[in-house]
Amino acid sequence: MDSGLDAAASRWEWLNLTHLVERAGLDPDRPAVIMDGTVRTYGALRERCRRVANGLLALGIGRGERVAVTSGNRIEYVETELGIAGAAAVMVAMSWRLAAQERISLLAHSQARVVFAEARFVAPIAAARAAGELPDLLRIVAFGDAAENVTEGADEEFEDFCAAAGTEVPACAPPRLDDPHEIIFTSGTTGSPKGAVWxxxxxxxxxxxxxxxxxxxxxxxxxxxxxxxxxxxxxxxxxxxxxxxxxxxxxxxxxxxxxxxxxxxxxxxxxxxxxxxxxxxxxxxxxxxxxxxxxxxxxxxxxxxxxxxxxxxxxxxxxxxxxxxxxxxxxxxxxxxxxxxxxxxxxxxxxxxxxxxxxxxxxxxxxxxxxxxxxxxxxxxxxxxxxxxxxxxxxxxxxxxxxxxxxxxxxxxxxxxxxxxxxxxSKDLIITGGMNVYPADVEAVVRAHPSVHDVAVIGLPDERWGERICAVVEAEPGHIVDEAEIIAFCRSRLAGFKKPSSVRVVAELPRTLSGKVRKHLLRAEPYPPA
Structure with a gap:
């Protein structure tokens, strides 16, 4: 039956992230983002986002090209993200905690055309570009001010970048609902990060x-x-x-x-x-x-x-x-x-x-x-x-x-x-003596001990059992963790094959930004034989 409707008509595909600041009905005087006493109202945020978008378009950044942001938290982060969206480009969200070479590798992998970088990260990026390691990188824009010496290695400073651009609605075809907005590199609890697209x-x-x-x-x-x-x-x-x-x-x-x-x-x-x-x-x-x-x-x-x-x-x-x-x-x-x-x-x-x-x-x-x-x-x-x-x-x-x-x-x-x-x-599953042990089961018991602040349970190679169970523990402040006491505590609360055979105390467990323990790093540490 012919409905008389155009099945190809997509009445929602024009929606994109810029509508957070461009939609009708917003109170332009209402505070949108506040940081360190600086307030961006929705009206000011809209203007700044348009400036970022128009600045990128003036550089010739095309639809779907990558624009990286590598910075700690700052009020410019949100306006940069929405400005990248307004130019129909794709943001590459990079952790400020990366080592210099990791940052350069991700810039190269994503073929970033522009990078908005905190001042302290600019020099290594500029050096890598000069050495030919970042052939796609057209512009380095530095967050900061003159007191932070942002000009060394950067092409321009963020405020200058914005001031040179207009506040009109960006003159480009807007991104559509299914167009990539950003690449987020996964936290890497199991190894090297991958670029997940949103x-x-x-x-x-x-x-x-x-x-x-x-x-x-x-x-x-x-x-x-x-x-x-x-x-x-x-x-x-x-x-x-x-x-x-x-x-x-x-x-x-x-x-x-x-x-x-x-x-x-x-x-x-x-x-x-x-x-x-x-x-x-x-x-x-x-x-x-x-x-x-x-x-x-x-x-x-x-x-x-x-x-x-x-x-x-x-x-x-x-x-x-x-x-x-x-x-x-x-x-x-x-x-x-x-x-x-x-x-x-x-x-x-x-x-x-x-x-x-x-x-x-x-x-x-x-x-x-x-x-x-x-x-x-x-x-x-x-x-x-x-x-x-x-x-x-x-x-x-x-x-x-x-x-x-x-x-x-x-x-x-x-x-x-x-x-x-x-x-x-699944990669954390421990198989010991042919029995499956789920670390969360053991961690829940060890964490209940009064001397334990937090714990990560890992499997270590064992010639006889295939793997043996090791509890890596952060002590509760003011407490001393006793290995024999922890093992005995588990023995009375877990099946015998689930109890740890060893306990290691660390000052702090290595974590991702979400608080998940990076167990692959713990497994890479040297451990004495059981």
Whole structure:
């Protein structure tokens, strides 16, 4: 039957990320982004985004060409991102924590045409370009001011770049919903990072999902304490709140200080925060010693690792007026792929929750069949906030996205109520004496010992058993970890084949920006034989 409609007409494909500042109805005088006392209203943010876009177009940056940003948190980050979107270019979000050669390698891999770089990163980039290592790099634009000596090696300074460009609507064909918006290099808990692509639609659907799942409103605000280059910095609360016309507060990168965070949040009536578990532990220690009025905090999102019962109960007591959501997200699958509603925080302890709005999850066995409740398998995700693939890596894309389902590489199970429990990365599975050991099971027990602040369980080569279990422990402040005591503690609470055969104490576990332990680095450390 002929419906009389044009099936090819796409009434939504013109949507793109610039609509966060270009849409009608925004209050131009409302604060959009605040940092270090500097306020960008929505009107000023729109103007700055247009200047960035027009500056890029003046350089001849074409549709889909890559523009990198390598900087710690700063107020210019958001306007640069939206300006790149306005020029229909693709942002390459790079961690400021990279070593110089890592940064240069990612610039080369992405064939970046322009890089917006913090002043301290400019000289090595300029040297690499001069040496012919970055043949595609046309322009280096430095964030900073004259006091930071930004001119050495840079082509121009950011404020000059913006001042030379106009504030008119960029004269280019706007990006479409499925066009790539950014490349985010994955955190690399299992090795070398890959460039996951987020389209304009991926970002917008992620925003819509969080607005609806978490009830975000224009009067809300958040305080960004994670790096903006990281998925948790922008894609958890931040862009979703800008989508609603709300206010985003940004903290400078590095050196989390729980007391400073509480001071700022309470003084500025911040309503929403994201803390990874290590941050929440520090916050609770401060609250144990110093009272704060936390009644204005409406929601705390926690992700990166499950909360222990002790921490969940302490958090409940410390923030009696606050909704808690525990989330499971990944660079390829959206900022909040699943979440545990506040009402289930303690009754579904350790769970990653149920699928977020518009998402679907499955747990499958090696043959791809759905696992029964309680049976561990690989976690699969499908939804509009899932990556379309990896940048210039068709093989990795084909292996990871099969029939529309993202194969996460994470192991987990669903309980009888459909709540997801994550057991760990498939590459972290320990096989000892032919028995499968999921590190999360052992970690939950070791973490319950009063002398243990946090733990990562890894498998080490063993001539007899194939692998042996090692618990790498951070001590609770003021406590001494005794190896024999930890092993005995586990022996009484775990099957014999699951207990650690050794315990190693470290000052600090190596982590990604999301708080996940980089176990491949722990396994690479030299260990004495059992």
């Amino acid at each position: 389209s304009h639609g991926t970002v917008l659907w992620n925003n819509i999902q969080q607005v609806m799942d978490f009830g975000l409103r224009p009067e809300h605000s958040n305080y960004v304490m994670l790096d903006l280059n990281y998925i948790g910095g922008r894609h958890d609360f931040t862009l979703a709140l800008l989508h609603q016309g709300a206010t985003v507060h940004v903290r400078r990168s590095g050196g989390f200080d729980a007391a400073e965070a509480l001071d700022y949040i309470t003084a500025n009536a911040v309503s929403h925060v994201l803390w990874v578990p290590t941050m929440l532990y520090d916050v609770l220690r401060v609250l144990d010693a110093t009272p704060y009025d936390t009644s204005g905090i409406e929601m705390i999102m926690c992700g990166g690792a499950p909360l222990s019962r002790d921490v969940a109960e302490r958090a409940r007591a410390a923030f009696p007026h606050t909704r808690f959501v525990q989330v499971y997200g990944l660079t390829e699958g959206g900022g909040t792929t699943t979440f545990v509603p506040d009402a289930y925080l303690t009754t579904k302890l350790g769970s990653a929750g149920k699928a977020s709005l518009h998402n679907e999850i499955r747990v499958v066995d090696d043959a791809g069949a759905s696992c029964a409740a309680g049976t561990v398998g690989e976690i699969l995700v499908r939804g509009p906030a899932v990556t379309p693939g990896y940048w210039q890596d068709r093989d990795a894309t084909a292996a990871t996205i099969v029939d529309g389902w993202l194969h996460t590489g994470d192991l987990g199970h669903l309980d009888d109520d459909g709540f997801l429990f994550v057991a760990g990365r």
